[in-house]
Amino acid sequence: MLSYFLKRVLSLIITLFTATIVIFLMIEVVPGDPAAFMMGLSGSTEAADALRAELGLNMSAWDRYFNWLTGMMSGDFGLSYTYRVPVSELIIDRTLVSVPLTVYALILSTIIAIPVGVISASRRGTAVDTSLMGVAQVGVAIPNFWFAILLVLLFSTTLRWFSAGGFPGWEAGFIECVKALTLPAISLALPQAAILSRVMRSSVLEVMNEDYIRTARAKGLSKRQALMRHGLRNAMIPVLTILGLQFSFLLAGGIIIESIFSLPGLGRLVFQSIAQRDLIVVKSIVTMLVFAVVMITFMVDMAYAVVDPRLREGDKS
């Protein structure tokens, strides 16, 4: 177990390290000079030079990479070019919107997907199964930004239950914020729920063919009892993996949804930063998201290894 763990940690570090190089290089090739961009058309050359020095843009690429990397390790992400505040502050601010939104969407999609998957698996081949899976097929096919537009049309314009966008800030109270995040969370959750319910269904079907379910049935449990007591927990394993992946996907995938609903989240920040050539913000957020993805994958793998010793053997298969 220890050697497996160490091996994984090593590959984790290498992946993260390589990722920072890729991100840095990618930002390097971005055309457009942030200093000139910030000074606007009327800026003098001297002022732009001074600004460049202040931002550290006149150093060699290697020095800048090194400073950026060591800075990040000590929690200093640098100063945003456009907002003139520490990037870490910006990120924390926006995370307070994006993470709750992501968690909200995940909870919604789990609440929908697990019962749907279990019901259609246990009624396999019936009209219930066919129609639920038909809906799931459509759900997978719906782009979440279009779904968001439709939700706004129905709930904000016609029914007037929710506002069409904006975020009051957590000072405004929990209920208000949850209300503001509801439509965005639903639009993020629906396609995910559709995928998840299909995974859940096939996972339950697979589990129901296992010997231990047959044993449970033989000792007199009904099909339903066998599923609830022995099957469900085992069927959840692949679902948890998908959930782990979806968390990071949703965190980044909010980029368009956050723009539609004008939510001050990470996605919208990174999108604006790309447009404004606020590259230090872009760099930091992308790094953070990659870090999140890698860490979550790592934790899921570790959890598996703890539960299932066979996996520790590595991918010998």
Add this chain to the structure above:
Amino acid sequence: MSRLPLSFIVGSVLTFIFVFAAVLSFFWTPYDVTLLDIAGKFQVPSMAHLFGTDHFGRDIFSMIMVGARNAIAVSLVAVGIGMAIGVPLGLWAAATKMNKGHIIDEMLMRGNDLIFAFPSLLMAIMITAVFGPGAINAIIAIGIFNIPVFARMTRGAALGLWSREYIMAARVCGKGSMRISYEHILPNILNLLIVQATIQFSIAIIAEASLSYVGLGTQPPNPSLGRMLNEAQTMIFFAPWLAYFPGGAIVTMVLGLNLMGDGIRDLLDPKLRKRRKESDVAA
């Protein structure tokens, strides 16, 4: 072969309709999509304009035809790039792993993990924002993220085949690992690749629509389904059909491809069919 799966029939019909409309749009559309008719703007759907007209008086139906053509073209090339690079990489990784070349396999797979670690939509947005918006860059951005998908799948499937007896036989005959990969492994995993390609194709269509929606995909005056939705957003309060039809077109197209993919998988995988029958009996 008993009967075709229903999903396959429905899926292929839907896909065929869109491919047909896309090809047809090269020669004929009900109206010229670049023709502005301000006097005829915001017409509700009617016999003359099946899906209505937009704020410039352009015919939505014609725009969807051309938009579908652009979406299909972008996705086709993007998935093509993913396959053309990913499949050989996967075959190579599997071959080296089976022939004591763990380092290469390890490097290829770690490279794969690296691409997987980047949030794909965000990176696609970044690539198109950096290198300039447009269809070509959208293709590259979507294509890059298709490479690891195909590489990983090919490697996994190929590894399973390398221990088969007929591969052993080929090795005994003195065939090199590259020749074995192409002559024996590739034909045997083609089924899986086709199914995966239809899935990736539908994902690419949504990705293209997303990029166009934020203004980084296909550029005006070339119609694209994503940008039509973006433009519709400010006008949905009085012209909701502008949002219904392009969105509906994306959903139908993606749904068709997914159903077709599921259908092909069922058709090509006799084991799956058999297993299904068995478990149906058991259930």
